[in-house]
Amino acid sequence: MSSGSGIFMGSKAKSCVCHVCGLHLNRLHSCLHCVFFGCFTKKHIHEHAKSKRHNLAIELMYGGIYCFLCQDYIYDKDIEIIAKEEQRKAWKMQGVGEKFSTWEPTKRELELLKHNPKRRKITSNCTIGLRGLINLGNTCFMNCIVQALTHTPLLRDFFLSDRHRCEMQSPSSCLVCEMSSLFQEFYSGHRSPHIPYKLLHLVWTHARHLAGYEQQDAHEFLIAALDVLHRHCKGDDNGKKANNPNHCNCIIDQIFTGGLQSDVTCQVCHGVSTTIDPFWDISLDLPGSSTPFWPLSPGSESSVVNGESHVSGTTTLTDCLRRFTRPEHLGSSAKIKCSGCHSYQESTKQLTMKKLPIVACFHLKRFEHSAKLRRKITTYVSFPLELDMTPFMASSKESRMNGQYQQPTDSLNNDNKYSLFAVVNHQGTLESGHYTSFIRQHKDQWFKCDDAIITKASIADVLDSEGCVLQGQGPLTAAPPVPIWEAPAPDDLL
Structure with a gap:
């Protein structure tokens, strides 16, 4: 939007007051014959x-x-059609337009x-939405991610409310359409394991x-799945105004x-160059890798047995995030041209x-x-059911001096807290293993998904697992549960 149109809209907004008393309250009406309010x-x-x-007159x-x-409000079909069209245009201008139509x-x-x-x-022990997936031949890597995606609350609500409208020339090749069908299968109430052959073919x-x-x-x-889904989802024409760094x-x-914000600071003039890049996941190094890890808990030791790296001691997800966000000296072999010094500096x-x-994905x-x-690397990394990301925000006031971390004294921001809802694990070695x-x-009910077999799990089982992909959802945008029906527990649920 140009600055001129912005000023024009601002002047229009200011004119929406009563022309007699100057107030915008008291059920303001606009005359349909002239410009009087x-x-x-x-x-x-x-x-x-x-x-x-x-x-x-129209009530605003x-x-x-x-x-x-008539001394009453009246209904006119033509005016109603015009009003809906103008409302759609206003939503589109604000980047919040609705793309789906009324269900007929x-x-x-x-x-x-x-x-x-x-x-x-609905009952507290309802198991609808739980469904096993047949392994089609070393496809456990796909099955575990599908389970995580189908239990992502906002994604579930999007597909079960029929929000997807395919705009591809060949809907049969659309991965979003297949995901929509997959959600319908998961929440249909059927108990037999689903065979995701079409999903595998599309991937x-x-x-x-x-x-x-x-x-x-x-x-x-x-x-790869998020990338294909992103490419097959056609965003609104006004997508550049969307509130995310990818402008979609x-x-x-x-x-x-x-x-993800990257700040490069010149060691000579201390000038800072900042770039912001979109991300779908946060990949974290672990103790025991060839990449130097900071910090290791006191007394920790590293060893390699049968091609697997083991580290004694305790490492937490917070430790990994601290290392990810700590300042890193790039060294003399990676000098960058400073815009302030106009020369290459460390x-x-x-x-x-x-x-x-x-939804945050930690890898x-x-x-x-x-x-x-x-x-x-089989290093055990402990992770919480709730994670506060405030210390790792660009706007955070935490101090980091000499690689040390200091907790702020004021209360942390609840907007940055995540609640864990999915954990992907890998058993076995690099050459031979199983996901x-x-x-x-529900809030406190966890289940283990092992291809076609679904079993109940405790919170302790979840927190004691090795973990290679963790997913959590923020609280303010957490969607309420979709309406679901009471269903008997499948035979393979203990």
């Missing part, structure tokens, strides 16, 4: 209508049309509703590096995209979170690949 409660709009014989809060001859049941859906009139109430088609029946990396599949308002970017680089996503880098080394996942069904 008058309040209804103090009868200023009535006086105008009587003196000018302008008998129609809800859009009702008032007739002073088909003949088949009407028949289904006719023969299925009963509604069941192979659009992410060819994952094609084949070899063991793949679950984190790599997650990023598709459902994937609205939920998963955050902004510098430090620090990463912080400029904007947090609604613990357990697989290390290099020219000389291929191994799995499983823990997902949260």
Whole structure:
């Protein structure tokens, strides 16, 4: 929007007051015959209508049309159509336009509703939404991520409310359409394991590096799936005004995209160069990798046994995040041209979170690949059920001196807290292993998903697991549970 149009809109907003008393309260109405604004409660709009014989006015809060001859609000179909179109234009201008239309049941859906009139109430032990997935040949890496995605609250609510409208020329090749069908399958109430053959085929088609029946990396599949979903989701034409660093308002970017701030500081003039890049996940180094790790707990030791790296002592997810956001000296071999000094100088680089996503994905880098080394890092990393990301924000007031971290004295921001709802685990070695996942069904109910088998799990089981991908959702945007029906527990639920 140009600055001129912004000033024009501002002047229009200021004119929306009663032309008699100057107030914008008291049920403000606008005359439909001229530019007069008058309040209804103090009868200023009535006086105008009587003196000018302008008998129609619109109420500005809800859009009702008032007739002073009838002395009542009236309904006109043509005006209603115009009002809806203008409202749609206003939403689009603000970047909040609704893309979906009102649901009109088909003949088949009407028949289904006719023969299925009963509604069941939700119960605390409801298991609808829990469904196993058949392993199609080393596809456990896909199954565990699908379980995590189908139990992402906002993504679930998006697909179950039929918000997706396919705009691809061939809907059969649209991964978003397949995900929509997958959500319907998961929440249909069926208990038999689902066979995700079409999903696998589409992933192979659009992410060819994952094609084949070899063991793949679950984190790599997650990023590939988000990328394809992002490409197949066509955002609104006004997407550049969306509130995320990727300038896209598709459902994937609205939920998963955050902004990572990189500050490069010149060691000579102390000038700072800042860039902000979008991210879908945060990849964290672990103790025991070839990358120097800071800090290690006192008394920790590292060893390699059978191609696996082991570190004694305790490491937390917070430790990994502290290392991720601590200043790093780039050294003399990586000098950067300083815009202040106009010459190449040594510098430090620090990463912080400029904007947090609604759903945060943390990737613990357990697989290390290099020219000389291929191994799995089995270091235990403890993680909490709730994580506060405030200390790692760009706007945070935490001090970091000499690599040390100091907790702020004021209370932390609840907006930056995440609640854990999915954990992906890998058992075995780099060459031969198996993926499983823990997902949260209700607030305190956890289940282990091992391909076709779903079993109950305790919070202790979740927190004691190794973890390689962790997902959490922020509280302010957490969606309420969708309406679901009471269903008996599947036979494979203990």
